[in-house]
Amino acid sequence: xxxxxxxxxxxxxxxxxxxxxxxxxxxxxxxxxxxxxxxxxxxxxxxxxxxxxxxxxxxxxxxxxxxxxxxxxxxxxxxxxxxxxxxxxxxxxxxxxxxxxxxxxxxxxxxxxxxxxxxxxxxxxxxxxxxxxxxxxxxxxxxxxxxxxxxxxxxxxxxxxxxxxxxxxxxxxxxxxxxxxxxxxxxxxx
Amino acid sequence: xxxxxxxxxxxxxxxxxxxxxxxxxxxxxxxxxxxxxxxxxxxxxxxxxxxxxxxxxxxxxxxxxxxxxxxxxxxxxxxxxxxxxxxxxxxxxxxxxxxxxxxxxxxxxxxxxxxxxxxxxxxxxxxxxxxxxxxxxxxxxxxxxxxxxxxxxxxxxxxxxxxxxxxxxxxxxxxxxxxxxxxxxxxxxxxxxxxxxxxxxxxxxxxxxxxxxxxxxxxxxxxxxxxxxxxxxxxxxxxxxxxxxxxxxxxxxxxxxxxxxxxxxxxxxxxxxxxxxxxxxxxxxxxxxxxxxxxxxxxxxxxxxxxxxxxxxxxxxxxxxxxxxxxxxxxxxxxxxxxxxxxxxxxxxxxxxxxxxxxxxxxxxxxxxxxxxxxxxxxxxxxxxxxxxxxxxxxxxxxxxxxxxxxxxxxxxxxxxxxxxxxxxxxxxxxxxxxxxxxxxxxxxxxxxxxxxxxxxxxxxxxxxxxxxxxxxxxxxxxxxxxxxxxxxxxxxxxxxxxxxxxxxxxxxxxxxxxxxxxxxxxxxxxxxxxxxxxxxxxxxxxxxxxxxxxxxxxxxxxxxxxxxxxxxxxxxxxxxxxxxxxxxxxxxxxxxxxxxxxxxxxxxxxxxxxxxxxxxxxxxxxxxxxxxxxxxxxxxxxxxxxxxxxxxxxxxxxxxxxxxxxxxxxxxxxxxxxxxxxxxxxxxxxxxxxxxxxxxxxxxxxxxxxxxxxxxxxxxxxxxxxxxxxxxxxxxxxxxxxxxxxxxxxxxxxxxxxxxxxxxxxxxxxxxxxxxxxxxxxxxxxx
Numbered sequence: 001x002x003x004x005x006x007x008x009x010x011x012x013x014x015x016x017x018x019x020x021x022x023x024x025x026x027x028x029x030x031x032x033x034x035x036x037x038x039x040x041x042x043x044x045x046x047x048x049x050x051x052x053x054x055x056x057x058x059x060x061x062x063x064x065x066x067x068x069x070x071x072x073x074x075x076x077x078x079x080x081x082x083x084x085x086x087x088x089x090x091x092x093x094x095x096x097x098x099x100x101x102x103x104x105x106x107x108x109x110x111x112x113x114x115x116x117x118x119x120x121x122x123x124x125x126x127x128x129x130x131x132x133x134x135x136x137x138x139x140x141x142x143x144x145x146x147x148x149x150x151x152x153x154x155x156x157x158x159x160x161x162x163x164x165x166x167x168x169x170x171x172x173x174x175x176x177x178x179x180x181x182x183x184x185x186x187x188x189x190x
Numbered sequence: 191x192x193x194x195x196x197x198x199x200x201x202x203x204x205x206x207x208x209x210x211x212x213x214x215x216x217x218x219x220x221x222x223x224x225x226x227x228x229x230x231x232x233x234x235x236x237x238x239x240x241x242x243x244x245x246x247x248x249x250x251x252x253x254x255x256x257x258x259x260x261x262x263x264x265x266x267x268x269x270x271x272x273x274x275x276x277x278x279x280x281x282x283x284x285x286x287x288x289x290x291x292x293x294x295x296x297x298x299x300x301x302x303x304x305x306x307x308x309x310x311x312x313x314x315x316x317x318x319x320x321x322x323x324x325x326x327x328x329x330x331x332x333x334x335x336x337x338x339x340x341x342x343x344x345x346x347x348x349x350x351x352x353x354x355x356x357x358x359x360x361x362x363x364x365x366x367x368x369x370x371x372x373x374x375x376x377x378x379x380x381x382x383x384x385x386x387x388x389x390x391x392x393x394x395x396x397x398x399x400x401x402x403x404x405x406x407x408x409x410x411x412x413x414x415x416x417x418x419x420x421x422x423x424x425x426x427x428x429x430x431x432x433x434x435x436x437x438x439x440x441x442x443x444x445x446x447x448x449x450x451x452x453x454x455x456x457x458x459x460x461x462x463x464x465x466x467x468x469x470x471x472x473x474x475x476x477x478x479x480x481x482x483x484x485x486x487x488x489x490x491x492x493x494x495x496x497x498x499x500x501x502x503x504x505x506x507x508x509x510x511x512x513x514x515x516x517x518x519x520x521x522x523x524x525x526x527x528x529x530x531x532x533x534x535x536x537x538x539x540x541x542x543x544x545x546x547x548x549x550x551x552x553x554x555x556x557x558x559x560x561x562x563x564x565x566x567x568x569x570x571x572x573x574x575x576x577x578x579x580x581x582x583x584x585x586x587x588x589x590x591x592x593x594x595x596x597x598x599x600x601x602x603x604x605x606x607x608x609x610x611x612x613x614x615x616x617x618x619x620x621x622x623x624x625x626x627x628x629x630x631x632x633x634x635x636x637x638x639x640x641x642x643x644x645x646x647x648x649x650x651x652x653x654x655x656x657x658x659x660x661x662x663x664x665x666x667x668x669x670x671x672x673x674x675x676x677x678x679x680x681x682x683x684x685x686x687x688x689x690x691x692x693x694x695x696x697x698x699x700x701x702x703x704x705x706x707x708x709x710x711x712x713x714x715x716x717x718x719x720x721x722x723x724x725x726x727x728x729x730x731x732x733x734x735x736x737x738x739x740x741x742x743x744x745x746x747x748x749x750x751x752x753x754x755x756x757x758x759x760x761x762x763x764x765x766x767x768x769x770x771x772x773x774x775x776x777x778x779x780x781x782x783x784x785x786x787x788x789x790x791x792x793x794x795x796x797x798x799x800x801x802x803x804x805x806x807x808x809x810x811x812x813x814x815x816x817x818x819x820x821x822x823x824x825x826x827x828x829x830x831x832x833x834x835x836x837x838x839x840x841x842x843x844x845x846x847x848x849x850x851x852x853x854x855x856x857x858x859x860x861x862x863x864x865x866x867x868x869x870x871x872x873x874x875x876x877x878x879x880x881x882x883x884x885x886x887x888x889x890x891x892x893x894x895x896x897x898x899x900x901x902x903x904x905x906x907x908x909x910x911x912x913x914x915x916x917x918x919x920x921x922x923x924x925x926x927x928x929x930x931x932x933x934x935x936x937x938x939x940x941x942x943x944x945x946x947x948x949x950x951x952x953x954x955x956x957x958x959x960x961x962x963x964x965x966x967x968x969x970x971x972x973x974x
Binding site for chain 2: 034035038083086087093094121124133149172176177
């Protein structure tokens with residue numbers, strides 16, 4: 001437990017010193033942890049669907065010990081990136097699978113509509129990159145809130161902003177991204 | 191692209207900061223030069239106002255979903271894959287619970303196609319299997335012409351639970367309505383069949399819990415068949431914390447309000463679901479889709495008014511107004527206590543409508559008020575679950591009005607005493623499962639019985655006759671649930687209570703005593719069983735002429751006695767007991783035609799087994815000629831077995847060529863009725879191998895024994911397996927197979943082991959002597 005935490009803390013410090021290798025190592029560590037947790041969640045831990053924050057669980061397990069605010073923020077930014085990656089990788093694998101399958105399956109019973117199921121994670125990723133180019137702070141709020149599952153108040157603390165500003169950034173980004181996704185979806189159908 | 195346009199982002203932020211009412215004016219002014227920008231900002235504000243967008247659900251849910259899909263794909267089933275003893279043919283459909291496949295038996299030469307339901311990964315398979323084992327006996331008993339029979343279940347190599355069901359050729363209820371455009375009467379007639387099928391299942395303590403139009407298939411002959419009976423129940427979580435998970439899998443559109451609230455639900459949830467189906471049959475509209483105000487039940491005629499119809503439908507508002515509105519509204523009441531008490535009553539009310547008689551469903555009927563009364567005063571009613579049905583059946587309105595506070599216990603006892611029909615008691619137990627009676631308690635049939643058992647001990651100490659009757663009923667239900675310890679306990683208590691009664695019932699003494707003797711017998715204590723049976727037979731025989739109903743009891747006792755005597759090796763006595771059983775049944779053959787025929791068949795079988803082939807054949811032919819066997823409602827299994835026993839008689843007479851086609855037909859018939867892996871079917875496969883062997887068709891015979899021996903031993907009695915091994919060894923010898931000698935040695939060892947029996951041991955020894963000229967030195971010399 002402590003060795004985990006110490007190891008993570010050391011990696012985080014090396015990251016802030018600009019150590020690329022440490023960054024890569026920590027990213028892989030978080031990625032593997034999130035992947036495992038998400039898989040377990042998908043395997044039928046449905047009762048916890050609304051209550052978990054996987055990134056937070058990962059934080060508790062990998063870092064655990066108290067960290068400096070700066071390191072903590074760094075961890076969650078990395079974790080949000082890792083979650084983005086988990087989603088994209090899974091989505092790409094699925095597309096590959098579908099192509100291999102040849103035929104799509106007919107769904108007879110739509111009662112199992114999982115919230116957000118129709119989200120195109122790859123299009124979202126690209127739209128978020130474009131948004132980051134113009135509004136880096138807004139994009140960061142999206143990463144921490146949507147991907148890392150942090151509350152506005154925690155994000156405000158990490159980014160040294162007011163909670164109100166974070167909430168407004170989120171609202172605007174939410175509208176922009178959905179609008180962009182809807183447009184992309186339409187374009188794809190045309 | 192658009193999301194990075196700085197002007198657009200600035201204006202969006204500013205607009206969001208303004209009160210909603212001022213935004214439009216602000217944007218119109220700010221975008222005076224750019225109509226496209228104004229349009230896109232309006233769109234953004236509309237998006238902002240929308241709720242439950244994809245980004246409002248945490249990313250991890252989407253990740254979990256994608257990864258779960260991966261796991262599922264990794265274990266993806268393809269045609270030809272094997273699941274248990276089945277081979278998948280093609281996928282019929284899939285849904286939240288998993289997928290449904292057309293499948294066929296892989297180990298048979300007989301085509302048995304089933305609909306195989308595979309539950310997706312992630313459900314709690316251990317728990318599901320445990321539930322299935324517990325309820326298997328109940329589900330196997332559920333046989334009804336409008337219910338697709340559950341055949342088997344298990345867990346596949348990936349840990350997915352599966353259920354094999356009778357494969358029904360038909361169209362879904364929705365497609366039937368759209369395709370056939372049946373008239374109102376036709377729809378209602380079909381609906382009453384559904385209700386009666388559900389009521390039948392409820393009486394067997396089985397609830398459906400996932401009734402919906404897609405679970406109803408209509409065959410080309412117009413008969414509806416209900417699918418998945420009892421399955422949803424098996425999938426319910428053992429751990430209450432997982433309830434939320436499973437609720438997600440319930441079909442929300444058709445689940446009763448109490449199910450959606452996460453409460454446990456019994457038969458009344460099925461009544462609600464039937465109401466939804468009725469609504470859809472009447473209007474062509476899905477209730478939940480058109481039902482906006484959840485406080486008020488929507489009348490079908492009002493739904494038709496509100497939703498301008500496609501016009502193609504045959505049913506008009508005028509037809510629905512009044513009675514049909516009232517029936518649907520009552521079935522769909524939010525409060526379970528306001529619904530029809532059971533599916534039978536719903537069926538009866540629809541039938542009354544069809545017959546033009548006045549219907550029951552009017553909101554303020556006295557029965558409704560009585561139900562409410564019991565519900566409100568639950569704590570005061572001493573026998574808490576004495577049961578709405580019982581109460582209503584037993585009470586006149588006047589009696590109900592006379593009930594005073596404090597007098598309930600007495601009154602309840604009275605009502606219970608009047609519940610002579612055992613069915614009413616079962617109904618009352620079932621009502622315990624009703625959410626209005628037992629809030630939030632997940633009740634299984636076993637728990638209900640245990641509760642009823644306790645209640646009887648506590649509340650009926652002064653009523654030994656009634657207690658005996660109910661305890662015997664509970665004991666018999668435990669028997670069918672295969673819970674032998676609890677069954678014996680209840681039956682012993684029933685006997686004890688019966689002896690305490692002023693006039694002990696001989697019927698209870700005979701039925702409970704006989705059942706206990708049976709348990710003693712299968713527990714290995716044949717001597718005790720026989721002593722008990724001898725005593726009971728003597729006792730019943732003394733009274734049998736005065737009480738005609740006792741003939742059946744006497745016959746059953748003699749049947750069992752015959753088995754015990756046979757087991758003890760007293761074959762001739764066994765034959766006599768069999769003859770006595772047939773004689774007793776013959777006295778009541780018009781009232782118990784099937785029991786009578788079974789007894790005749792059993793006796794013929796025994797005669798054949800004891801080498802009296804000529805007697806057996808004569809008896810078998812008499813049965814086959816009996817008009818009782820050819821009535822329209824005779825169970826097919828009876829006809830199959832009557833044919834089978836003739837085959838046995840022919841075998842006993844060494845007339846194998848005549849026997850062979852009959853054996854084959856019996857085997858096919860049994861496989862069709864019971865499934866290919868059923869012990870009965872195995873028995874006939876064995877008999878077929880035997881016949882082929884006798885006819886010298888050694889290759890065919892060996893193929894059959896090989897297939898039988900390849901099956902896992904399972905719950906098959908060991909002597910049956912050894913019997914097959916002896917036959918296989920004999921065939922190997924006759925074929926001059928190279929391994930014949932080692933086979934014979936092997937089978938001798940197992941036949942003469944502890945699990946074998948004397949007869950098979952002798953047969954194996956004879957075989958060994960015949961094969962090598964002398965018996966190989968037995969490894970263990972304990973055989974004298």
